[in-house]
Amino acid sequence: MLILGIETSCDETAAAVVARGPDGQGRILANVVRSQIEEHAVFGGVVPEIAARAHVELLDGIVAAALADAGVGFGDLAAVSATAGPGLIGGVIVGLMTAKAIAMTHRLPLVAVNHLEGHALTARMTDQLAFPYLLLLVSGGHTQFVAVHGLGRYERLGTTIDDALGEAFDKTAKMLGLPYPGGPAVERVARDGDPTRFDLPRPYLGRDSLDFSFSGLKTAVRQAAAAVAPLTERDVADLAASFQAAVTDVIGRKVERALERFRRATGVAEPVLVAAGGVAANKAIGAALGAAAAKVGGRVVVPPPKLCTDNGAMIAWAGAERLAAGLIDGLDAPARARWPLDADAAPKLGSGQLGAKA
Structure with a gap:
């Protein structure tokens, strides 16, 4: 099955297409990443508002490029996945809303992915790790x-x-x-x-x-x-x-x-x-x-350096693993600034309206 993955949690605008076979093995068909380093370098760090605006301007083109690189269309996809948190909330909203629009328009399942789970599962794609x-x-x-x-x-x-x-x-x-x-x-x-x-x-x-x-x-x-x-x-x-x-x-x-x-x-x-x-x-x-x-x-x-930093392939793969397990989300899936991977762990830095800080 083919999964489109979208990542916009910080200052990389990324989309990828990953194939997951019936044996559980994965293959990256396309992985397009547009870094915003130049836009933020003058400030010495990421400016959330600039990052969110850049995602809005770039994401449609990045998704189109990923599909073109993979040689597939929306009709070939089994699902679309996107980072739903944690991250800079403006950027997370851009990516998640884009994925929801694709899912609704093309009648595809939506998988809302925890960004940290994307990192956690990447080695299962690259190294077939059990x-x-x-x-x-x-x-x-x-x-x-x-x-x-x-x-x-x-x-x-x-x-x-x-x-x-x-x-x-x-x-x-x-x-x-x-x-x-x-x-x-x-x-x-x-x-x-x-x-x-x-x-x-x-x-x-x-x-x-x-x-x-x-x-x-x-x-x-x-x-x-x-x-x-x-x-x-x-x-x-x-x-x-x-x-x-x-x-x-x-x-x-x-x-x-x-x-x-x-x-x-x-x-x-x-x-x-x-x-x-x-x-x-x-x-x-x-x-x-x-x-x-x-x-x-x-x-x-x-994993290879390009898969250690933020990228769409890790979100597509996490989406593929979740989809294979029957885990999909509704179009009401929320964007989250905070989303601990271990939901049962006590917050180390306290918590507030957005949830646990760490």
Whole structure:
């Protein structure tokens, strides 16, 4: 069956067509992504209003391009799926309403997808991974460990109590005068830096917890930068390297702990860690993940970089998995700014009218 997937939760306008066979294996027929980096770079971060307006202008053309690349029409589709949250609500509404219009016009089933579930299930398409496995989601908006027991069965084991790791990379880059997006910029200059020059903290490392905290680390970077200002190129490289070293130490130790607990809880002899989200493309973090998994007899699966960042293929695949399980949604499916993957987990940062913050 062929599924159209639409993703507009942040600053990528994306659509894809994915085929799912009766054996459960998937194949990407088209995956079109239009990044808005240039529009937001001048502001040093994503501006929600600009992102939403860009989605409105671009999405119809992106959907048409995806169908053309796949060589199919709306009549060939089994369903249309779209991100229904979490994300920047203006963008989420644009994508979900477009999917609803397509579903109604062409009489197709609608699948409203949790963006985080898209990340969680991608490795099942790329690596034919069986349940259960452990997910480390590291992106601009989320940093959490999730035990993936099955479709729709997710257990949050740990999360950030303040900033997501991608956000910490972006804000560190901004403090150091590096361009947006900050993750690739910090990684690039860190290659030439001394990771031992600045003694930065490793937050939450000493606690018997799988939670993360990066706010204090950002503050430490700001204080270290102020102490040696005005910054030279060497200072910037050393600060970036020291920041990245602190992050990889924390991630590595937490992964060891998480995989060990996951193995004890599930009885899986060789636990698998799936790393997803834009930060998963960082090579230093990737090396730390591999080393940590090897220590506890596990292994790491990282989808291709273009499928780690936001894209329509992951939403199409999640839609295909849900459709195969008979899970479809009505045209009244709501757009959600907040939508925890583990609905039973207690909020870490409180909650309000929009739901749990994390």
